[in-house]
Amino acid sequence: MGTIVEAQVPASEFALGDTVTAVPDASFETVRTVTAGTDQPIPFLWAATADFDRLDEALRDDDSTDEVTRLVRDGNHVLYRISWQARVRALGHFVAAEDGTLLDARLHGETWKLRVLFPEKAAMSSFYDTCRSYGVDIDVSRVNGLESVVRxxxxxxxxxxxxxxxxxxxxxxxxxxxxxxxxxxxxxxxxxxxxxxxxxxxxxxxxxxxxxxxxxxxxxxxx
The missing domain is CATH 1.10.10 (Arc Repressor Mutant, subunit A)
Structure with a gap:
């Protein structure tokens, strides 16, 4: 049975750790598109901050990003397209290796909150073990059966x-x-x-x- 996992990963071990240190008031959330089996997870991010010029600079200097493009500003939010360095892409590969789908990712403070759909619980366990073996300090906070979520x-x-x-x-x-x-x-x-x-x-x-x-x-x- 399908399983939806909610987990947390420190930004310093995944993505934008330098950015949240430089711009601590910044928050990020993905554009809600389903990302499955991709080399570039979470390619689009909405960002909110009081100083977008400072955020632009921090994003481009961040060691987890490869290329950053500001696409549009809407009020207090800016939409960015981001290409990631290998460390971030690796987690995407870990998800794809278990036929998982990244449903949602949000960064607030120094922690990413992820929601991932796996085809079965064993795949979730394997994903967790892989992350740990590569030194990613992932913390699973909730596991829901897909049937329960739909019902x-x-x-x-x-x-x-x-x-x-x-x-x-x-x-x-x-x-x-x-x-x-x-x-x-x-x-x-x-x-x-x-x-x-x-x-x-x-x-x-x-x-x-x-x-x-x-x-x-x-x-x-x-x-």
């Missing part, structure tokens, strides 16, 4: 989080005034009210992150 509306919710949200909606928990309490939800789900509260908080966080990242993009300005 739960394409979100990053776990089955338990999805169930808790569904029950909360059915019980009018989000009504004003509330139509039910955490204790009543816990009775419906047959778990402690603390467990219900934790599942709802994590579900809310996942939905907010998905909405902000996938809905409010630089090319779709909102007031």
């Amino acid at each position: 739960h509306g394409g979100t990053r919710l776990s089955a338990e989080q999805y169930e808790a949200l569904s029950e909360a909606l059915d019980a009018d928990y989000y009504g004003v005034p509330r139509g039910s309490t955490l204790v009543e939800l816990s009775d419906r789900l047959d778990v402690s009210h603390q467990a219900v509260s934790e599942r709802l908080r994590r579900a809310h966080q996942s939905l907010i992150e998905s909405s902000l990242h996938d809905g409010l993009t630089p090319d779709e300005p909102h007031p």
Whole structure:
């Protein structure tokens, strides 16, 4: 069964480590295109910073980049096309070697957050072992079965989080005034009210992150 992995990699061991040191307020996210089996992973990046001239210079001086082209500016964001040095391309090869697909990559602070789709769990394990063997300090934070992601509306919710949200909606928990309490939800789900509260908080966080990242993009300005 397909597996979606969420992982973190230090920028210093992957890409743009020099840039985030030189321009610490900069943040980056990929243009949301599926990248599979490519020699140049994440070729397009939206960047946000207070000083784009300084960022341009830092990107071109970064030892992980080969060629940097500023394509367009839209408000507080700039779109770059970047060709990478071998170190960055290597991780792309590690993904492709396991028939994986890089779905998403974001850099904020000094850490890249990646989402990778693998055809099966064994491929994910092999990818992880390869990264470690080459000295890449990758940290896997979440593993979801593809069936679960599709079944739960394409979100990053776990089955338990999805169930808790569904029950909360059915019980009018989000009504004003509330139509039910955490204790009543816990009775419906047959778990402690603390467990219900934790599942709802994590579900809310996942939905907010998905909405902000996938809905409010630089090319779709909102007031």
